[in-house]
Amino acid sequence: MKIAILPGDGIGPEIVAQAVRVLEKLKAEGLPLQLDTAPLGGAAYDQYGDPYPEVTQKLAREADAILLGAVGGPQYDGLPRDMRPERGLLRIRKDLGLFANLRPAILYPELAGASTLKPEVVSGLDIMIVRELTGDIYFGQPRGIHVNEAGEREGFNTMRYSESEIRRIAKVAFDIAQKRQGKVCSVDKANVLECTEFWKEIVTDVAKDYPAVQLSHMYVDNAAMQLVRAPKQFDVIVTGNIFGDILSDEASMLTGSIGMLPSASLDANNKGLYEPCHGSAPDIAGKNLANPLATILSAAMMLRYTFNREDAAQRIETAVKTVLQKGYRTADIYESGCEKVSCSGMGDAVVAAL
Amino acid sequence: MKIAILPGDGIGPEIVAQAVRVLEKLKAEGLPLQLDTAPLGGAAYDQYGDPYPEVTQKLAREADAILLGAVGGPQYDGLPRDMRPERGLLRIRKDLGLFANLRPAILYPELAGASTLKPEVVSGLDIMIVRELTGDIYFGQPRGIHVNEAGEREGFNTMRYSESEIRRIAKVAFDIAQKRQGKVCSVDKANVLECTEFWKEIVTDVAKDYPAVQLSHMYVDNAAMQLVRAPKQFDVIVTGNIFGDILSDEASMLTGSIGMLPSASLDANNKGLYEPCHGSAPDIAGKNLANPLATILSAAMMLRYTFNREDAAQRIETAVKTVLQKGYRTADIYESGCEKVSCSGMGDAVVAAL
Ligand SMILES: CC(C)[C@H](C(=O)O)[C@@H](O)C(=O)O
Numbered sequence: 001m002k003i004a005i006l007p008g009d010g011i012g013p014e015i016v017a018q019a020v021r022v023l024e025k026l027k028a029e030g031l032p033l034q035l036d037t038a039p040l041g042g043a044a045y046d047q048y049g050d051p052y053p054e055v056t057q058k059l060a061r062e063a064d065a066i067l068l069g070a071v072g073g074p075q076y077d078g079l080p081r082d083m084r085p086e087r088g089l090l091r092i093r094k095d096l097g098l099f100a101n102l103r104p105a106i107l108y109p110e111l112a113g114a115s116t117l118k119p120e121v122v123s124g125l126d127i128m129i130v131r132e133l134t135g136d137i138y139f140g141q142p143r144g145i146h147v148n149e150a151g152e153r154e155g156f157n158t159m160r161y162s163e164s165e166i167r168r169i170a171k172v173a174f175d176i177a178q179k180r181q182g183k184v185c186s187v188d189k190a191n192v193l194e195c196t197e198f199w200k201e202i203v204t205d206v207a208k209d210y211p212a213v214q215l216s217h218m219y220v221d222n223a224a225m226q227l228v229r230a231p232k233q234f235d236v237i238v239t240g241n242i243f244g245d246i247l248s249d250e251a252s253m254l255t256g257s258i259g260m261l262p263s264a265s266l267d268a269n270n271k272g273l274y275e276p277c278h279g280s281a282p283d284i285a286g287k288n289l290a291n292p293l294a295t296i297l298s299a300a301m302m303l304r305y306t307f308n309r310e311d312a313a314q315r316i317e318t319a320v321k322t323v324l325q326k327g328y329r330t331a332d333i334y335e336s337g338c339e340k341v342s343c344s345g346m347g348d349a350v351v352a353a354l
Numbered sequence: 355m356k357i358a359i360l361p362g363d364g365i366g367p368e369i370v371a372q373a374v375r376v377l378e379k380l381k382a383e384g385l386p387l388q389l390d391t392a393p394l395g396g397a398a399y400d401q402y403g404d405p406y407p408e409v410t411q412k413l414a415r416e417a418d419a420i421l422l423g424a425v426g427g428p429q430y431d432g433l434p435r436d437m438r439p440e441r442g443l444l445r446i447r448k449d450l451g452l453f454a455n456l457r458p459a460i461l462y463p464e465l466a467g468a469s470t471l472k473p474e475v476v477s478g479l480d481i482m483i484v485r486e487l488t489g490d491i492y493f494g495q496p497r498g499i500h501v502n503e504a505g506e507r508e509g510f511n512t513m514r515y516s517e518s519e520i521r522r523i524a525k526v527a528f529d530i531a532q533k534r535q536g537k538v539c540s541v542d543k544a545n546v547l548e549c550t551e552f553w554k555e556i557v558t559d560v561a562k563d564y565p566a567v568q569l570s571h572m573y574v575d576n577a578a579m580q581l582v583r584a585p586k587q588f589d590v591i592v593t594g595n596i597f598g599d600i601l602s603d604e605a606s607m608l609t610g611s612i613g614m615l616p617s618a619s620l621d622a623n624n625k626g627l628y629e630p631c632h633g634s635a636p637d638i639a640g641k642n643l644a645n646p647l648a649t650i651l652s653a654a655m656m657l658r659y660t661f662n663r664e665d666a667a668q669r670i671e672t673a674v675k676t677v678l679q680k681g682y683r684t685a686d687i688y689e690s691g692c693e694k695v696s697c698s699g700m701g702d703a704v705v706a707a708l
């Protein structure tokens with residue numbers, strides 16, 4: 001089980017360090033893990049002048065799975081587009097064909113108070129957003145900023161989805177729904193965009209192979225509303241890269257504790273990159289304040305999806321639940337009556353609970 | 355003051371009828387209004403085989419302002435793309451150059467309970483979303499569904515913004531912010547999309563002419579989160595057509611009473627189309643159950659923005675506040691202890707309060 005560890009920028013190194021402690025503990029107990037570290041994003045630019053340098057490419061390609069902290073920081077804002085930390089992230093996704101981004105939005109009962117939504121609206125929330133990650137307007141050509149035929153400057157991008165791209169992400173969504181409540185909601189803007197009209201057609205076709213799964217369709221504007229109005233109506237949501245970017249962040253925030261949410265980005269063979277949903281939080285970086293649980297839970301997803309070790313995955317998830325029940329909280333999820341702990345303090349608690 | 359009345363489909367005719375009663379009342383008191391009616395959307399297709407037929411084009415072009423109910427219904431789902439009700443709406447926007455879509459998200463104190471968000475998060479909410487309405491991926495060429503170079507079917511659309519398109523919508527946003535709290539948040543995805551990187555550059559440039567307005571920038575995924583996390587941080591949000599479609603619907607739903615929210619779509623000379631933010635609600639059409647207040651408030655926006663009659667606009671808005679304070683509620687905003695009224699009953703109450 002070869003795992004590439006990419007700490008990244010900001011709080012990345014500190015949260016990843018805690019997840020590594022959890023993995024090391026499982027390794028000490030016999031899980032055959034091999035962990036190797038390389039830089040990505042701003043850290044990689046600083047060291048190699050490239051946000052996804054060759055040393056990282058090599059390690060990532062050879063690994064079975066990748067654990068990433070987060071990338072980005074204000075000190076990189078002035079860099080040319082190609083050198084910015086985000087480009088490292090987009091390039092590794094594309095390079096490794098990580099087309100299936102799984103982003104669960106789960107409300108932990110212990111943290112229900114953290115949500116800005118009323119408890120009855122979000123209690124028990126458990127949505128899985130399946131976002132296509134290597135196509136769409138993120139990668140579509142042509143793109144750029146140029147002078148158009150009318151002699152005016154303009155910016156332009158191309159939204160694009162081929163049948164095979166849609167088919168494979170739809171299959172992922174239906175497969176996952178079969179192991180959950182059996183409902184898939186495909187989100188599009190088919191009333192305006194031909195690209196998503198085509199998306200809807202292909203998803204509908206794939207659904208024929210999954211008679212036990214119930215497929216519905218929703219326009220993206222309505223989905224953004226329904227997530228606020230009645231989020232528990234959703235089981236699995238499948239959508240394209242840009243709509244998925246927006247809706248998955250909205251859905252995460254419904255829980256009020258984005259510091260708890262992991263994600264997986266998988267290729268066709270379940271090789272995956274695992275990372276927390278939250279960002280690099282430069283404002284608290286290096287202060288041992290960050291919440292490492294999303295990263296620790298990302299390691300659990302890795303054991304589940306890439307290594308098929310449901311047992312080990314659940315052990316980590318149970319340990320996380322235990323520390324929450326015991327009242328340990330990092331600053332982002334702290335409530336009075338609980339015990340405030342640092343990033344490494346939370347790591348201690350999880351390792352102990354394991 | 356020539357006003358084209360386009361009742362549209364579903365609940366459109368019933369809600370527009372109540373707004374027309376309000377306008378007729380002002381006319382009887384001396385406001386020089388001329389009201390003429392024509393079909394749009396499905397109703398126009400049924401009558402003329404075209405969702406935006408010539409008779410409607412002529413009336414809309416000659417009018418100073420347009421009051422629209424809503425378009426769409428399941429009976430039109432099977433029609434070819436060009437015949438669908440939404441196409442009528444997109445065509446009238448483009449035909450009349452209605453590039454500035456203003457969508458307020460306001461929480462009425464009397465209806466605070468309707469929100470799914472906690473009262474402290476949304477009380478006093480007052481956001482103005484300024485959405486560009488005639489450009490972006492909605493209208494960008496090329497577009498379609500074809501067989502690509504690899505021999506595979508694919509769908510594609512083009513996101514596109516020229517400098518002049520961005521400049522004029524940015525000006526609208528800054529002008530509005532000057533009359534409000536003086537804050538504009540421009541929403542983009544400049545870290546990924548060149549089109550919106552260009553958007554950000556031009557908005558930043560326009561801001562130089564508005565030293566009293568404070569401009570910030572936010573990625574669209576973060577904006578979708580922040581609307582849930584802390585919506586009161588926003589004053590004016592300006593963004594492109596597709597991001598505006600998604601975020602304005604999300605923002606409306608924060609109030610919990612989308613049946614209360616009007617909108618304006620303006621051209622360069624303040625000619626405008628005014629319509630409720632909600633849709634045609636086919637399920638309750640013809641039952642005299644719909645909430646006409648968003649349409650009545652759209653008529654108030656018309657008097658303010660197109661006819662410069664702040665006095666008359668405020669009179670209508672005050673009348674709406676009065677009926678809410680008196681406890682009148684249509685079914686969508688009903689709470690126990692209030693008096694449930696029909697669509698026309700709500701119209702009666704507003705006319706009486708005027
Ligand atoms: C950093 C950015 C390029 C990235 C994206 O838009 O995909 C992020 O928002 C995410 O969702 O992982």
Ligand SMILES: CC(C)[C@H](C(=O)O)[C@@H](O)C(=O)O
Nearest residue numbers: 191192221440441443444599
């Ligand atoms: C009906 C549809 C074409 C329209 C849009 O996407 O603009 C609607 O959602 C809106 O926001 O007015």
